[in-house]
Amino acid sequence: MRGNQHGKLTPTKIMDPIEETLVLIKPDALERGLTGEIIRRFETAGLRIRNARWVCPDLALVQRHYTDLQAKNPRAFDRNTRYLAGKNALALVLAGVNAIAKVRVLIGPTEPAGAPPGTIRGDLSSDAIKRADAEDRGLYNLVHAADSRDSARNEMALWFG
DSSP states (O other), rough: OOOTSSOOOOOOOOOOOOOEEEEEEEEEHHHHTTHHHHHHHHHHHTEEEEEEEEEEHHHHHHHHHTTTHHHHHHHHHHHHHHHTTTEEEEEEEEEETTTTHHHHHHHSOOOGGOOTTTTHHHHHHHOHHHHHHHHTOOOOOOEEEOSSSHHHHHHHHHHHO
């Protein structure tokens, strides 16, 4: 608040610190009945659901989503796209202060076997990259979350058009 020429207090404009990010609750989380627990953790941390969409993505959508992974790790790209295509998932737009970084901390690292206790992957997933590789399947790490503002913007447009 600041005073105007008449001495009255007027609200000051501040930059809106709210950020949006995309989260996908993957088929392994849905199959295990973990959706409510995962959402509870996000909401408890001060994040709010701005949009939600039940999806059963086709292969083309999943391939567009993981385009960056295709160049970095073609085998993981192939396994993850095969795993997610044609299966139910829940796409969420979460909003809050520093939402992108906050979600990434809450979910923990990609490798569930190395995720610390207190994170979604550390507490709720028991898979490992080596195991997924040996079984030639996608990694059961429960959730996907955008890792940057650009990724969040692109992924929200992809999943919510």
